[in-house]
Amino acid sequence: MMFPCVIETDKLSKSYGSFEAVRELSLLVEKGSITGFLGQNGAGKSTTIKMLLGMMRPSHGGGRVLGHDIADPKASLAMRQRIAYVAEDKRLYDYMTVGQLIAFTKAFYPTWREDVEKELLEEFRLPVDRVTKKLSKGMRTQTALLLAFSKGAELLVLDEPSEGLDPVIAERVLQLTVRAAADGASVFFSSHQIAEVEQIADRVLMIDRGRLVLDTSLDAVREKFRRIRAVYEHPESVDLRSLAGARRVHIDGRVLSVIASENVDAIAARLHETQGTAIEVLPVTLKEVLLDSIGTGK
């Protein structure tokens, strides 16, 4: 069944001179989903998000967010009315107090949730009279999240939302994210915390060097992805390139290991045919899949 998409890009690219920060990125984010957007530092996550929000112009390609063309400033305006964004660095206007910043932000959103604002102010124990420049990093993050969750947005775009938070508050932020999704919002968030992504995401997108290297659901990782291991006298001679689903092959001494995204039985059979012994089919964690994907975006 196809769900409508809140984010769709088509060969979205951004170059700075000869450096390609994002390369022909084509992705879909389904409505109502929680999608984790992963990648190493400098992989192009923030650049992608900035292009989606109209802060940067794509060099090539394009995209639509909530049905609005990201390259059209007027459409981008209508789109931002329906989006809540938390930037990676969580910098706030340091000349405003927390209360003034809330007041300022709510003026732009008719859908502002007073109940959520009140609840989070109480829960995060934010000092409303303190200027934001005197807040700790954790409090700045909490303030940024309060602003995002209170907007009543249809799409939450969160860049490293739990960074700088203590584990208790980080867990609460994850709960709030799930609750927002349960209330009908779609969530697109980047994170370095793989455990967080595993905990709440439905889908995972991963970019490496600006290129999409993984686009899968967490259920698929759990149900379909497997590590298949076999022992060989000369594992270098085994060729699995023609087999569908064999994502990457590692050789460690006499042990050949394959991460497979599908076609597990056929791959195991090929290992058996090529004189592999002690063949094992093991479940894989998201972390293994992600680490396996790094470097494939060359």
Added chain:
Amino acid sequence: MTGSQPSPAFSVNRHSRRGPWHALFYKAWFETRSRFLTGLIVVIAICAFMTLLHPYKIAMWKRDLIQHPEWKDPIWSFAVHTNYATYLWHYLYQDMLQKVFLILAVLLGIGGLGREASHGTAGLTLALPVSRKTLLASRAAVGAIEVGLLGFVAFLTIVVCSRAIRIDYSLTHGLLHAGLIVAGGLVGFAAGLLISATVEGEHAPTLVALSIVGMLFYVMAPYSDGVPTSLLVGALNLVGVMSGGSGSGLADVPWTGLAVSLTIASLSVYYAFYRSTSRDY
């Protein structure tokens, strides 16, 4: 104070529900208020100082005439010391107030999205559902009002201090020259907007702006005295536009220079808008 306890800051919450423009003006005021209030103090201090100093300066001049008849006064000295309006024009509108005003106006123009990008808050601002043009327009409007207010306060200070020393001062003269100072200030403010939109970095725009103003007043101006100028160069002379003539008639308004300066200011604002709306943050 934490959580949802009532606080003075939350009285602001209720007001800001008035709408996005109100919120944007509020933000622009927050960004510039320390510069504006500093400027207010400086303008009041300079205008009050030079106005209240008048009786003392005149007494000094008269004493020097008697005690040192051999001293040769500059050609402007007699008019400056015998006509109060000319005195104010010479020391304030043509000199101290003009220089300080232009510096303040340029500094009021510095800021905006470029500086926010350096501070790391551009993402917060650009995620708001308002266009970049609206963001810049709110800043430009608040800045222009502040420049106008600084000029009005300068005028008011001179009038009040003139009353204090019991000298009649022509309101027409005051309004005309405050108007020219404000017009020049708006050109400086537009230059500040332009520099902010084109020069990247947190402090670089301020340094560039101050260098340009410094060059105008302290490098070029001293050497331009007596140099014959063509109509075009004269029209581009912002210092001359802000000074005008020493009187209070229409002939004292440098119309061509004023028109050219304001046109350049308009073009600067236009380019600042174009640049701000087309660049990546």
